[in-house]
Amino acid sequence: MAVVIIGAIASAFWTLCDSIKQVKDQILMFKPQLADIKSTLDSLTPLIKEMTECEKELDGPDDELENLRMEMEEGVELIRKCSKASRFKKYKYVNRLVELGKSLQRLLGILKLQGIRDVKKALVSVRKIENVVHGIEGNCVIQNNQSHRWCxxxxxxxxxxxxxxxxxxxxxKLFNDGVSMVVLTAPGGCGKTTLATKFCQDEEVKDKFKSNVFFVTVSKKPNLYLIVQELYHRTGAQVPDFQNDxxxxxxxxxxxxxxxxxxxLVILDDVWDKFILEKFDELKMSNYKILVTSRSTFxxxxxxxxxxxxxxxxxMALFHHSASLEDRSSYIPEDLPRKIVERCRGISTCNYSCRKIALRAANRDLAEKNQRIPATILIDIWAELYGIDHIESIANLFELAFRSLADLVVTRKDNRDGDDYYSEHFVTQHDMLRELAIQQMCQDPIEHRERLKIDICGNILPTWWTEQKYQFIKGRLLSIFTDGEFSSEWHNLQLPELEVLILNFQTKNYALPEFVEKMYKLKALILTSDGSLPAELNNFQLVDSLPNLKRIRLERISIPSISRYPIQLKSLKKLSLFMCSIGQGFGNGSIHISEAFPNLVEMNIDYCNDLVELPAQLCDLIQLKKLSVTNSHKLSALPEEIGNLSNLELLRLRSCTNLSELPASIRNLKKLNFLDISDCFSIKELPEDIGEMCSLERLNMRxxxxxxxxxxxxxxxxxxxEVTCDEETQILWEPFLPSLKNIHIKVVKEDINLNWLHKLHC
Known part of the structure; x- marks a missing residue:
């Protein structure tokens, strides 16, 4: 019987080798690691051959050998699943890959006991599998961190x-051997990007280029640093640091x-200037094809x-579909669609024209950030400008999407927990609509505009600004965008009614405009660095003079650079940090965080790569009701003092993949009604006294x-x-269900959509 099983084990081994060989060429980002695994399997090949040729019986019960055969066959299925899994989902298989490595070790151990040959060196090689798997895990974490940059x-x-x-x-045209670049050109709104997308998804194109396709949205103000970073991230390679162009x-x-x-194949979408084309066209390679979309011919x-x-x-067909007229066409004049289509003259975005009045204010606010807008930014803006809560804001975004005025993308389709978590909601808008919104915004005289948007190239400011043409501007929202050449030399600007200020910049060092300290009605401050590294921020102490500031959002900002400034913001209710460098920023400041933000109610920390341990000082923010720390993959521990947050109602620790445990003091959070530890796959156990959290109503442990x-x-x-979990963790609750009669177990499956990421690079 054992001889039969040996044959089956050998068969499973060869199948596993073939699977590894196929996968190695399919997954570009793991190609070196999979090649290492294949090398290890190759070293086992002569042992398996000798075992089958000799047909030696092995010691050990038949059922043990049968289990070993089954494990290897399951390994084949595991490799198949890994090859098809999304980047975010690959970590799910890490433990099972480790078990596969142990099974191979076990096989070597059995062979060694039989004395077929000295397998010590091979055993060492097989142990590389676990190291490779851990490398894969770390690589996946890096990709999770930087997912917004993939091409x-x-x-x-x-x-x-x-x-x-x-x-x-x-x-x-592009398949012609003598052509390396094709410029797909047409006026705005004719469908250039749609055609380029269909080109990439064409079966003949996919067969020619396999997975070696990169879609880069360049836009009007390209940042070469970020474009190159995107390309390296797409392959899973180490991202280089850049000192200059x-x-x-x-x-x-x-x-x-x-x-x-x-x-x-490289798609350069929405190119406005030849600068980027020059850099991509300098190399002439036979395998290298570039498709450019642009309004210019170049x-x-x-x-x-x-x-x-x-x-x-x-x-007309596109208009009826996009305008959702199929079921309501009888409610509008018959000739109206014809007039609209004829007026648009075949522009593929004609469906927007009938709606430019709808949701006008919201549409103008979408023009405030080029290419992509995190929904959380719009929620903050609308809350302070119009008093709209987050539920109504999300409803407005869905309404915009329904009316084809914008695209609302939720990166996780299972993100319907109703827990006010919108960091995975993004809004994109066609450039024609964005230009229309900006044009509408600019119709009023500058001094009377409710919203003011200023683009600064180098140090060239608008003439009306340098000449101080207007003593006061009545705007409630101001957006300023600067490029990498800006030297932070500001002229005075008086906006006494300003409530929302958005500053977007690319320089490594940035100084707040001095006129900020006179914006006494300012309620929301949004600072975004588009550089390759978190920016150093100067003059942050200017915000200390703003008595009504309620919300601050910082994106790619160095927190240590601002923590040295003594500030006290008694009105601040919400602080959001996205991809910031935290370091020791909360621990080495000149003022205690509880003094700086004594009335902080909500704090969000997302994608902060260097956050290893949550600072204990944060636990002194006793007014805090919502604490969210997500996608901070190096976070390994929470402070024991977290139990001091006696008013905390929501604790979200989503996708903190290195977090191994929750402190026992969490039992002191008597007001906590929602706990989210989803995708914290390093947590091995929950605190023994978790039952003392007497207000807990919802738990997400998917x-x-x-x-x-x-x-x-x-x-x-x-x-x-309500407990949200997956099929594996659902089983853990079954013994307790008789005692928890009112509980609802909601089982969700992973469904992650990454196709939106190309729009998030600028």
Missing amino acids: AVPETPRLTVGLDVPLRELKM VTAVSWLHQFLKQTGQNPM PRFGSPYHLECLNYEDA QCSRLNELPSSVVDLEQLK
Whole structure:
């Protein structure tokens, strides 16, 4: 019987080898690691051959050998699942890959006992599997951290019309061996990006370029640093640091040479200036193809392809679909769609024209940040400008999406917990709509505009500003965008009625405008750095003079650079930190955090890569009701003092993948009604006294894959009404269900959509 099982084990081994070989060429980002695993399996090959040729019987019960055979066959299935899993989901299989490595070790141990040959060296090699798996885990964490930078191909709209012929012609043009670059050109709104997306998703194109396709949205103000970072992130490679444009170009060329060894396609979408094309076109490689979409032709760079506007029939079909007229066409005049389509003259975004008045204020606010807008920013803006709560804000965004005025993308489709977590909601808008919104905003005289948007190139300020033409401007919202050449030399600007200030910059060091300290009615401050590293922020002490400041959002800002300034913001209610460098920023400040923000109610920390341990000082914010720490993958511990947050109602620790435990003092959070530890797959157990959290109503523990059991005190959670989990953690609750009669177990499956990420680079 054992001889039969040996044959089955050998068969499973060969199948596993073939699976590894196939996967190694499919997953570019793990290619080196998988090659190492394949090498280890290759070292086992002569042992398996000798075992089968000799047909030696092995010691040990038949059932043990049968289990070993089953484990190897399951390993084949595991490799198949890993190859198809999304980047965010691959960590789910880490433990199971470790078990596969142990099974191989076990096989080697059995062979060693039989004395077939000395396998000590091979055993050491097989142990590399665990190291590789841990490397894969770390790599996945890095990708999770930087997911917003991937050059992913976007999804095509649900309906496309009039693009079949252009698609065929575009393929013929770009597949020509003598053509390395094609410029797809047309006026705005004709469907250039949609055609480029269909091109990438065409079966013939996918067969030619495999997974070696990169979709980069360039936009009007390209940042070469971030574009090169995107490309490296897409392959899972270590992202280089750049000192200047010369260094960035050097790394770009190195990337193109390495990745372009196989057929490669790069889409440069929405190009406005030849600068980027020059950098990509300097290398001439036979496998390297570039498709550019632009309103300009750029005759020096490749062959142009002119995309025509839609004909009347196609435009009418698209209009009816996009305007959702199928069920309501009887309620509007019959000739209205015809007039709109004829007026738009075949522009594929004609469906927007009938709606430019709808949700006008919201649409103008969408123009405040180019390309992508985190929903949380709009929630903050609308809360302070219009007094709209987060529920109504999200409803407005869905209404905008329904009316085709914007696209609302939720990166996790299972994110319907109703827990006010909107960090995975993003809004994008077609550039024609954005320009329309800006145009509407600029119709009023500057001094009377409710919203004011200023783009600064280098140190060139608008003439009306440098000449101090207006003594006062009545605007309630001000957005200022500066590039990497700006020197932070500000002229005075008086906006006594300003309530929302948005500053977006690219320099490594940035000084707040001195006129900020006179914005006494300012309620929301949003600071965003678009540089490659968190920016050093100067003059932050100016905010100390703002008595009505309620909300601050910082994106890619160095917290230590601002913690040295003594400030006291008694009105501040919400502080949001996104991709900030925290370091020791909360511990080494000149003033205690509880004195700086004595009335803080909500604090959000997202994607802060260097956060290893939550500072104990945060636990002195006794007014805090909501604390959210998500996607901070180095966070390994919470302070024991967290039990001091006696007013805390929500604690969210989503996707803190290195967090291994919750402190016992969490039992003191008597007002906590929602706890989210989803995707904290390093947590092995819950606090024994978790049952003392007498107000806990909802618990999200999806993808807590290392939890083996629940503490017996969960039966004391009398207020617990809903537990969100996956199929694995659902089993842990079954023994307690008879005692928890009012509980509802909601089982969700992972469904992560990454196709939106190409829009988030600027």
